[in-house]
Amino acid sequence: MTPWPYSFWIAHRGAGKLAPENTLAAFRVGASHGYRAFECDVKLSADGVPFLLHDATLERTTTAQGVAGERSWAELSALDAGSWHSPAFRGEPIPTLADIAKYCLHNGFALNIEIKPTPGTEEETGRVVAGEAARLWAGEAVKPLLSSFQPQALEAAKAAEESVPRALLIDSLWPGWLDCANALRCAAVVAHHSLLSTQVIASIHGAEMLALAYTVNDPATAQRLMEYGIDGVITDAVDRLSPSALVCG
Template identity: 55%
Template sequence: MSQHPKQPWPYPEVVAHRGGGTLAPENTIAGFREGIRYGYRAAECDVKLSADNVCFLLHDDTVDRTSNGKGEAKAKTMAELSMLDAGGWKGAAHAGEALPTLANVAAYCQAQAMLLNIEIKPCPGRFEETGRLVAQEAARLWAGASVPPLLSSFEIDALRAAQAAAPALPRAFLCEAIPANWRDILAELDCVALHCDHVTLTEALARDIKQAGYQLLCYTVNTLERAQTLRGWGVDSVCTDRVDLLAPQRPLAAQ
């Protein structure tokens, strides 16, 4: 049993995936601005380490897909990463958008009163150090915040390192299909929540997770009908790419 089941879940019913979903370059400040524009007050993003151990936002192991650069992210210093155009791939209006550091995003989110789910997204071979350094940086950047960032990861070693480095920050185990031993994993890592791919969730599993005292978030939910179904199963939050379709200002059950 989690030590945190009685703490209220501070996150809204809908969370913007990678800042602003698919409407702006993912994992950029432009993305977060898009989420804010549609009324979102919580977002998710991916954080990994540069070659010189700066925490920055990027989903892939390489910079090829979402920038004008090439090669492995873990081989580039933050100075090198900061020179890349991380927005032009999404259209001329976003040309020149930078790869932000976690510090950049922390400043923006706190200024906008936006809550954040940080997915710890290690490059290959850097699981433990990424978990440790991202947790330490998040604890520093949000020191004294009324709602700290929620740390999640697919990588148990990264979450374990985050737990040791910043035990006070809330954690969530992230998975595609929910493993049979989910109770053991959540208990070992003292998680407050389980995050899963919505297509793998069943109503019975959702009921079991909620009855065990955990919060439940599903990704990536891009239709109102599916979001309403999941909400009916007891899912606390859904992460969406379609920030234009799911209106955060109204409860899902009332839309």
């Protein structure tokens, strides 16, 4: 297998519990706790701009309502994506993928981009996000990892920019998941931590892919997965799972 080029510890949605998820503020909080690799969710605006947001709709994490992907970037960029979390983050904007790329590249941070399509836009989102990732990280030895629960999005990403590595996200061991990851030429499988046993990790490794776990928020689970041979851990608990305090391997 190709050596894993990313940090073992990955901050989920930035530091998405301590600060408003999927914002630059969350990335800065994660970095302040020693994290050097981050996960975020990316979808497309109505006019094709890749931006960070987890939900299909805006209600939970912004001051607006409705389907996010039906709005132009000009509309989305004016929203408050911070006050829902706490008054300290009032006015925090939704960032574009380009904003996050600039921050990560400037600081030497790694990024796992979850392709999070608005329903019905799986192929377009995979294609555009892969293209933008290739452009933004052009000339960089380590590209971002593109992950998705949607095989159609990953297939479109592979067709658009095969050089940008991919990972299949799974929340169950559905029939054919490993064959699907193989067919997509994935570099990794990212699974819910409860699915991962020594046997499952061995099967992923046997297919010459890396195994990552989400979302691991307690030290005992992290330690168990390390003993099983996990290659990376995505966590919300950036204030409790310190990369310098827990040693992998």
